[in-house]
Amino acid sequence: MVYFDNAATSFPKPDVVYESVMKAMKEYGANPGRSGHKLALRLGREIFETRELLANLFNIKNPMNLIFTFNCTESLNIAIKGILEKGDHVITTSMEHNSVLRPIKAMERQGVEITIVKGDSAGRINPKDIEKSIKKNTKLIITTHISNLTGTIMPIEEIGKITKKKGIYFLVDAAQSAGVYPIDVEKMNIDMLAFPGHKGLLGPQGTGGLYIREGLDVRELSQGGTGSVSYELEQPNILPDRYESGTLNGPGIIGLGAGVKYIMEKGMDSIRKHEEELTMHFIEEITKINNVKVYGPLNVEEQGAVVSINIGNQDSSEISYILDQSYNIEVRPGIHCAPIAHETMGTLEQGTVRFSFGPFNTHEEIELGIKAIREISNQL
Amino acid sequence: MVYFDNAATSFPKPDVVYESVMKAMKEYGANPGRSGHKLALRLGREIFETRELLANLFNIKNPMNLIFTFNCTESLNIAIKGILEKGDHVITTSMEHNSVLRPIKAMERQGVEITIVKGDSAGRINPKDIEKSIKKNTKLIITTHISNLTGTIMPIEEIGKITKKKGIYFLVDAAQSAGVYPIDVEKMNIDMLAFPGHKGLLGPQGTGGLYIREGLDVRELSQGGTGSVSYELEQPNILPDRYESGTLNGPGIIGLGAGVKYIMEKGMDSIRKHEEELTMHFIEEITKINNVKVYGPLNVEEQGAVVSINIGNQDSSEISYILDQSYNIEVRPGIHCAPIAHETMGTLEQGTVRFSFGPFNTHEEIELGIKAIREISNQL
Numbered sequence: 187m188v189y190f191d192n193a194a195t196s197f198p199k200p201d202v203v204y205e206s207v208m209k210a211m212k213e214y215g216a217n218p219g220r221s222g223h224k225l226a227l228r229l230g231r232e233i234f235e236t237r238e239l240l241a242n243l244f245n246i247k248n249p250m251n252l253i254f255t256f257n258c259t260e261s262l263n264i265a266i267k268g269i270l271e272k273g274d275h276v277i278t279t280s281m282e283h284n285s286v287l288r289p290i291k292a293m294e295r296q297g298v299e300i301t302i303v304k305g306d307s308a309g310r311i312n313p314k315d316i317e318k319s320i321k322k323n324t325k326l327i328i329t330t331h332i333s334n335l336t337g338t339i340m341p342i343e344e345i346g347k348i349t350k351k352k353g354i355y356f357l358v359d360a361a362q363s364a365g366v367y368p369i370d371v372e373k374m375n376i377d378m379l380a381f382p383g384h385k386g387l388l389g390p391q392g393t394g395g396l397y398i399r400e401g402l403d404v405r406e407l408s409q410g411g412t413g414s415v416s417y418e419l420e421q422p423n424i425l426p427d428r429y430e431s432g433t434l435n436g437p438g439i440i441g442l443g444a445g446v447k448y449i450m451e452k453g454m455d456s457i458r459k460h461e462e463e464l465t466m467h468f469i470e471e472i473t474k475i476n477n478v479k480v481y482g483p484l485n486v487e488e489q490g491a492v493v494s495i496n497i498g499n500q501d502s503s504e505i506s507y508i509l510d511q512s513y514n515i516e517v518r519p520g521i522h523c524a525p526i527a528h529e530t531m532g533t534l535e536q537g538t539v540r541f542s543f544g545p546f547n548t549h550e551e552i553e554l555g556i557k558a559i560r561e562i563s564n565q566l
Numbered sequence: 567m568v569y570f571d572n573a574a575t576s577f578p579k580p581d582v583v584y585e586s587v588m589k590a591m592k593e594y595g596a597n598p599g600r601s602g603h604k605l606a607l608r609l610g611r612e613i614f615e616t617r618e619l620l621a622n623l624f625n626i627k628n629p630m631n632l633i634f635t636f637n638c639t640e641s642l643n644i645a646i647k648g649i650l651e652k653g654d655h656v657i658t659t660s661m662e663h664n665s666v667l668r669p670i671k672a673m674e675r676q677g678v679e680i681t682i683v684k685g686d687s688a689g690r691i692n693p694k695d696i697e698k699s700i701k702k703n704t705k706l707i708i709t710t711h712i713s714n715l716t717g718t719i720m721p722i723e724e725i726g727k728i729t730k731k732k733g734i735y736f737l738v739d740a741a742q743s744a745g746v747y748p749i750d751v752e753k754m755n756i757d758m759l760a761f762p763g764h765k766g767l768l769g770p771q772g773t774g775g776l777y778i779r780e781g782l783d784v785r786e787l788s789q790g791g792t793g794s795v796s797y798e799l800e801q802p803n804i805l806p807d808r809y810e811s812g813t814l815n816g817p818g819i820i821g822l823g824a825g826v827k828y829i830m831e832k833g834m835d836s837i838r839k840h841e842e843e844l845t846m847h848f849i850e851e852i853t854k855i856n857n858v859k860v861y862g863p864l865n866v867e868e869q870g871a872v873v874s875i876n877i878g879n880q881d882s883s884e885i886s887y888i889l890d891q892s893y894n895i896e897v898r899p900g901i902h903c904a905p906i907a908h909e910t911m912g913t914l915e916q917g918t919v920r921f922s923f924g925p926f927n928t929h930e931e932i933e934l935g936i937k938a939i940r941e942i943s944n945q946l
Contacts, residue, residue, distance in 0.1 A: 259812025
């Protein structure tokens, strides 16, 4: 079986991730931050270690400014709803995932104004178009780091310069980049960074995180028990507790920590280089095949390990079905939860067949993928 | 090591839970409901099986009315914030956890009226007091099924009769009961049932659920990608998708399913009976010890496997520390995220030392606990 669906969830995980999850569940599966006994303290300590690891990875000064969530979608909801208010203006791009678009659409009904800056035919966003859209009431700019449809890498450092200059908050959706591409919240002027644990960071599902810049007053989405100031009926105002109500996914976070450690030991650059090689070769070969349309910038300086294609006018679901059934190759078809990005690409009806590569994919697998596309294209 | 902190999180889990989580992670750790390939479909199918198992357990007619969440706190936040609006009145009890109290306090700032019905000295709630509190604008009644402080079992069936008669929505917090005590949403007239996966249901952390009665229009707390109607910028209105944005905790849910299956095979009644025997014997013996104050109804008809105690005027954290360090017995001290319940018990300053038992606790462990309390009490 060849798994090319790493943009949905990375698979497999490093062995150390499986082992860490199991160890946490079996040996110290208590409730962190609640009780004071040995098991609870051990889990609490190791969760803090994961916080530190992630803080290091993203150059976050204080690990307490990094909160754990259920998934990247929850992180984005907290960031968007916690900062925007009636009368505010928010700018985002046509390349966003529904995890950004749907929350801002919900805020629109509460009186928030939206501007969506359109990408070009390869999904590129021009920072100047963002700058031009800024109005007096612009409070927040949201952009994905890497498009989940076309793999297009966005110029977040340049956008961060604009938001800093203009005093606007900058929220980055790192769903497709965290763990693979360098992210420095200081250098890039990122005020809030949302990321999943189960994609590039190689952790288990049920994990995600949000960085909130020190001093930024983001309203919490949920309230509940935090294991801190338990005598108070008001949600505590301290970080990370304010945003971490109820029991965390302890073993999941431990597994995420193991994933981050694996990346650091292996070297994020070397993982990225490997993915770039696979992506580059894949793009080079499939663009030569008759009838195959490949979306995105088509070069690894501008495109991550996500490649969307179509074969002729064939329905993307049908192609994926053939890949799965006849070739045992697992990809994702259809509309990739990014409707305006599909509009931008002109693929809202056909969808796309998305190939997304991870650290455990091999050159041999890429060859199998290329061969399969060639054969399917010939047969149609 | 003796683990008496099952009310915080059950530990250990049945072996089949560990195995199921590992199998899901290693063999089909894809993204359910996103792609259409074999791995994704398998995970999707097994997640649906867990939905069915839980629906059976709680007598929910349509499994699609059961949504998966991060934890019970998220479930409660969705239920509370999704139903209450400015001008509404909500009734709850003094025995609630902060996962109920803090969200309703947040809603109070948005113009929701709150009445908190007080429990008696054993934490019992009189349904008549609830009925007397009903006003014209009462929209929702929330009560815990079992207090996490005193183990007091609430008369939810009687309260359900009142809410049905009066046309008021009924939300039950089953944090301490799901998986151990029978819950029948039809018979008990429960409109919304919130539960954690990692306590009595013996699943992993990072899992929880919320039942929403058919036809009840509960606003979603978050929006995002649902893998359904992906071309739409509006959150889909179908269940469970409306409330399940972003990637679910796939392996966690599979583990939860294994926990539920284990309970069904073992028999929920036999698990409860075992816990009742442990609890009864524990209460009988420790109430005989000098200087020990035990809270709650002190009989298993009215009290679950949660027993809060204090020894003299000693700080509860100190007692817990001694239990942990000298006896290797793990309990939870302090304020158990239920401030008004502590007020009701008069333990807001001292806190309590909470013993909570699970299916894997043994009679021998109970004897060790009793012996430890006796010795500590003698030494003080």
